[in-house]
Amino acid sequence: xxxxxxxxxxxxxxxxxxxxxxxxxxxxxxxxxxxxxxxxxxxxxxxxxxxxxxxxxxxxxxxxxxxxxxxxxxxxxxxxxxxxxxxxxxxxxxxxxxxxxxxxxx
Numbered sequence: 151x152x153x154x155x156x157x158x159x160x161x162x163x164x165x166x167x168x169x170x171x172x173x174x175x176x177x178x179x180x181x182x183x184x185x186x187x188x189x190x191x192x193x194x195x196x197x198x199x200x201x202x203x204x205x206x207x208x209x210x211x212x213x214x215x216x217x218x219x220x221x222x223x224x225x226x227x228x229x230x231x232x233x234x235x236x237x238x239x240x241x242x243x244x245x246x247x248x249x250x251x252x253x254x255x256x
Contacts, residue, residue, distance in 0.1 A: 158252070191207070
């Protein structure tokens with residue numbers, strides 16, 4: 151199961167970065183829901199952002215995604231719908247933050 155924004159547009163990416171700077175506590179809560187690692191990032195800080203910002207690694211991100219893997223056995227089990235809903239609820243803080251950052255309701 152995947153959720154988030156993969157390679158958002160330049161305007162959306164800037165809005166997300168600005169939201170991270172404006173609400174670092176909210177971002178930390180949101181990314182705690184399982185932000186994926188290993189995504190592509192900038193080598194240098196994005197233009198217009200403080201290179202010494204404590205969340206600079208997050209500001210360098212080009213995507214903001216989270217995911218949960220399910221085995222075939224899990225996906226075929228009777229309790230899978232409940233497990234899937236639970237996983238979706240787990241990434242909801244990330245989706246809420248991203249939606250708010252780009253001006254969408256969640």
